Amino acid sequence: MSIQKIGWIGLGNMGNPMVKNLVKAGFEVTVYNRTKAKAEALQKEVNIEVANSITELLIDSDAIITMLTDDNALTEVYTGDQGILANLTDKKFLAIDMSTVSPETTKKLSRSAADKGISYIDAPVSGSVKPAEDAQLIIMAGGEKADFEAAQPIFGALGKLSLHLGANGAGNNAKLAINLFLAITIQGLSEALVFAQDNGIDPTKFLDIVNNGAVGSGITKIKSPMILNDDFKAAFALKLLAKDLRLAAAAGMKHPAGIAVAESFDQAETAGLGDLDMMAIIKHLGYQN
Numbered sequence: 600m601s602i603q604k605i606g607w608i609g610l611g612n613m614g615n616p617m618v619k620n621l622v623k624a625g626f627e628v629t630v631y632n633r634t635k636a637k638a639e640a641l642q643k644e645v646n647i648e649v650a651n652s653i654t655e656l657l658i659d660s661d662a663i664i665t666m667l668t669d670d671n672a673l674t675e676v677y678t679g680d681q682g683i684l685a686n687l688t689d690k691k692f693l694a695i696d697m698s699t700v701s702p703e704t705t706k707k708l709s710r711s712a713a714d715k716g717i718s719y720i721d722a723p724v725s726g727s728v729k730p731a732e733d734a735q736l737i738i739m740a741g742g743e744k745a746d747f748e749a750a751q752p753i754f755g756a757l758g759k760l761s762l763h764l765g766a767n768g769a770g771n772n773a774k775l776a777i778n779l780f781l782a783i784t785i786q787g788l789s790e791a792l793v794f795a796q797d798n799g800i801d802p803t804k805f806l807d808i809v810n811n812g813a814v815g816s817g818i819t820k821i822k823s824p825m826i827l828n829d830d831f832k833a834a835f836a837l838k839l840l841a842k843d844l845r846l847a848a849a850a851g852m853k854h855p856a857g858i859a860v861a862e863s864f865d866q867a868e869t870a871g872l873g874d875l876d877m878m879a880i881i882k883h884l885g886y887q888n
């Protein structure tokens with residue numbers, strides 16, 4: 600299957616830069632977003648068509664890509680009255696979901712799609728807004744190998760690495776594992792910095808120690824300015840990482856750090872920090888700017 604026309608659903612923090620990269624790579628992209636104003640704003644910047652409904656996307660797309668908040672949003676977009684499965688046309692397409700959702704939801708939706716002759720792959724991404732803008736995402740895929748191969752031109756336009764990991768749900772499981780590691784790292788950085796601050800160490804100097812040493816990493820370097828500038832505008836919202844930890848728990852996460860970190864992120868979300876960046880966990884833990 601050669602893919603040229605893409606129907607894209609979901610223009611949030613991630614969907615927006617990803618669509619720009621597909622256009623840059625020469626794909627013809629039509630977008631649908633629940634809040635249409637976001638699609639119209641993007642249309643002013645790049646050459647895309649804006650659809651009024653999901654049905655409109657199905658008429659002529661070779662692939663339908665979803666980049667949505669969570670399991671509920673994805674399920675609604677697939678199984679709702681106005682959704683994909685209820686409005687199929689004769690046109691066959693490859694369904695690619697890039698949201699972070701549970702492997703269970705993927706298995707359910709991929710089975711329903713297969714019943715109607717539609718191939719489906721889960722292909723969640725690692726990397727936040729900056730890697731999305733720079734086409735440097737890492738794509739973790741589950742589904743038929745042939746479908747993964749067919750999606751290579753798309754993945755090549757969005758990321759620096761894509762891996763086929765197994766049957767449907769394998770991409771989701773890999774994504775939950777990497778976000779478990781991310782959450783423990785962010786929590787660890789926050790606890791260490793608050794401990795240092797409580798004991799009289801200057802945060803700027805402490806972050807210099809972290810970032811010049813072996814425990815420093817891409818994520819500690821990216822998030823250091825956010826901490827020092829007290830600017831926690833969401834690149835990756837805290838509530839989304841809390842969601843991913845709940846999904847990991849449902850998928851069998853059982854070790855102490857993960858369980859404690861999941862609780863910490865849940866508490867921070869309940870305390871009202873959910874719409875800030877995940878790094879705002881440090882505020883919840885008592886960091887004073």
Ligand code: NAP
Nearest residue numbers: 609610611612613633634667668672698699727834835839
């Ligand atoms: P976001 O900014 O919250 O955008 C979510 C998108 O989903 C919006 O387009 C929203 O539409 C749409 N949506 C939500 N509920 C819907 C529903 N019921 N029906 C139709 N559309 C619905 O999220 P994001 O940061 O782009 O993340 C998208 C996915 O990627 C999430 O699963 C997240 O966990 C994952 N992810 C995020 C990052 C990151 O750094 N941000 C990194 C890797 C993976 P409206 O515009 O109408 O609200």
